[in-house]
Amino acid sequence: MMAAGIAGSRGKRVLLLEKNKKLGEKLKITGGGRCNITNAEFNTREFLKNYGKSGKFLYSPFSQFSAKDTFEFFEKLGLPLVVQSRKRAFPHTGRAMDVFLALEKYLQKGGVVCKTNARVSKILSENGRGGGERTCGRRITGVVAGGVKYTADSFIFSTGGISHPETGSTGDGFDFLRKLGHTVKDPTPTIVPIAVKEDWVKSLAGVSLSFMKITFYADGQIVLGTSDDDVHLWTRSAPVDGIKKFAKKGKILFTHFGISGPLILNSAKEVADLLEGGEVTALIDAYPDTDHGALEKKIIKVFDANKNKMLKNIFKEIVPLGMNDAILSLLGQIDFDAKVHSVTKEERKQIVDLLKALPLTVTGLMGYDRAVVADGGITLKEIDMKTMRSSLYENLYVTGDLLDIVRPSGGFSLQLCWTTGFVAGTSC
Numbered sequence: 052m053m054a055a056g057i058a059g060s061r062g063k064r065v066l067l068l069e070k071n072k073k074l075g076e077k078l079k080i081t082g083g084g085r086c087n088i089t090n091a092e093f094n095t096r097e098f099l100k101n102y103g104k105s106g107k108f109l110y111s112p113f114s115q116f117s118a119k120d121t122f123e124f125f126e127k128l129g130l131p132l133v134v135q136s137r138k139r140a141f142p143h144t145g146r147a148m149d150v151f152l153a154l155e156k157y158l159q160k161g162g163v164v165c166k167t168n169a170r171v172s173k174i175l176s177e178n179g180r181g182g183g184e185r186t187c188g189r190r191i192t193g194v195v196a197g198g199v200k201y202t203a204d205s206f207i208f209s210t211g212g213i214s215h216p217e218t219g220s221t222g223d224g225f226d227f228l229r230k231l232g233h234t235v236k237d238p239t240p241t242i243v244p245i246a247v248k249e250d251w252v253k254s255l256a257g258v259s260l261s262f263m264k265i266t267f268y269a270d271g272q273i274v275l276g277t278s279d280d281d282v283h284l285w286t287r288s289a290p291v292d293g294i295k296k297f298a299k300k301g302k303i304l305f306t307h308f309g310i311s312g313p314l315i316l317n318s319a320k321e322v323a324d325l326l327e328g329g330e331v332t333a334l335i336d337a338y339p340d341t342d343h344g345a346l347e348k349k350i351i352k353v354f355d356a357n358k359n360k361m362l363k364n365i366f367k368e369i370v371p372l373g374m375n376d377a378i379l380s381l382l383g384q385i386d387f388d389a390k391v392h393s394v395t396k397e398e399r400k401q402i403v404d405l406l407k408a409l410p411l412t413v414t415g416l417m418g419y420d421r422a423v424v425a426d427g428g429i430t431l432k433e434i435d436m437k438t439m440r441s442s443l444y445e446n447l448y449v450t451g452d453l454l455d456i457v458r459p460s461g462g463f464s465l466q467l468c469w470t471t472g473f474v475a476g477t478s479c
């Protein structure tokens with residue numbers, strides 16, 4: 052949409068072919084529906100550090116359209132942006148839909164013709180005039196969509212990657228580019244452990260617990276009024292309505308960096324999606340099959356049988372095996388040297404609440420450089436980054452998720468789309 056709109060604004064005749072009934076289906080679900088549109092790091096050098104090794108390829112496109120330009124671009128379209136924690140920027144309305152509507156208007160203004168329900172199934176090309184391996188002069192001559200051949204002077208591929216295929220990104224562009232002779236790296240599957248901030252988890256390294264429930268929360272919708280992480284953690288245990296979350300039950304393995312085990316590995320992809328929306332936190336329920344009331348009764352029974360013992364000496368009878376010290380460290384305000392009979396009702400409730408909701412703050416996915424949420428695509432070595440033009444086809448341009456650029460969450464994926472879309476739309 053960006054590339055087409057920019058080309059249209061330059062007076063080009065543009066046809067946008069979209070296989071879905073509507074444009075921008077993925078855009079509409081970004082950032083948990085709020086669209087983390089970019090990151091307000093206005094120092095481009097700093098900004099590009101987020102793209103690892105690809106950063107050095109991006110100076111040229113970012114010198115043409117940076118995060119600051121994204122702010123100005125959307126402001127001009129009547130959609131000012133606001134900055135929240137970790138410099139994440141969102142439309143001021145808090146709605147991804149408004150980003151879509153702004154771009155749709157921009158397309159109309161540029162006279163872009165949009166044809167939906169038009170899945171491109173074939174790319175037509177000609178071999179050009181020769182010139183060795185890096186044949187210059189090879190051209191795309193047309194594309195076929197719904198049995199109709201479309202020809203043009205230039206072609207921009209913006210078909211996205213393969214995450215959330217229900218939004219239309221099913222990897223068609225990867226196939227097209229491969230068939231055309233480009234090198235395309237497969238995306239890394241997101242089956243990885245999860246890194247967390249809390250030290251109590253790290254103190255449990257090596258402990259594995261079989262029947263746990265973990266619920267992940269995207270705090271994207273909560274505007275944090277405090278920088279005090281602990282306050283935030285505890286207020287989070289009563290999530291607000293509508294907050295995005297998911298829960299799974301099974302075995303959790305604690306490690307020196309966070310949590311792992313099958314349950315966690317299989318949650319990583321969804322956690323990656325939540326990370327796109329903002330802070331991700333989690334609560335572990337150590338007794339998923341026992342409700343608060345039943346757990347409290349169980350604890351009372353243990354307390355009644357051990358009234359005159361020190362709390363710390365009987366604590367292992369009420370917490371899962373191996374978690375004793377970790378739980379004690381989280382209940383710092385309770386006197387564990389006191390006799391069990393002196394434990395107050397409030398303190399007992401606190402213990403129950405904690406066992407039902409052990410707090411975690413996700414800092415990223417392991418095995419990635421920071422909280423990387425995506426990679427895979429055409430190698431940047433085969434793209435002229437000044438123009439986003441293919442090095443093999445003189446009239447082919449490539450943008451967005453089709454590019455192999457490792458990136459973290461935080462608005463860095465969409466900024467790539469705005470930047471590369473701008474450059475392709477300007478150069479074609």
Ligand SMILES: Cc1cc2nc3c(=O)[nH]c(=O)nc-3n(C[C@H](O)[C@H](O)[C@H](O)COP(=O)(O)OP(=O)(O)OC[C@H]3O[C@@H](n4cnc5c(N)ncnc54)[C@H](O)[C@@H]3O)c2cc1C
Pocket residue numbers: 052068069070071074075076077078080081082083086087088089169170171172209210211212214215218219220221222223224324327328450451452453461462463464465466468
């Ligand atoms: C759940 C989720 C949340 C996200 N949230 C954020 C966020 O808040 N911030 C952020 O920076 N990034 C976010 N991202 C990443 C961001 O959405 C992508 O980087 C971005 O949408 C990629 O844009 P694109 O134009 O390259 O491809 P896409 O948005 O995937 O669009 C590709 C389009 O091409 C169409 N298409 C595909 N094949 C064909 C074909 N053969 N013929 C015709 N049309 C075709 C598709 O239907 C689709 O409409 C999120 C991703 C996900 C999955």
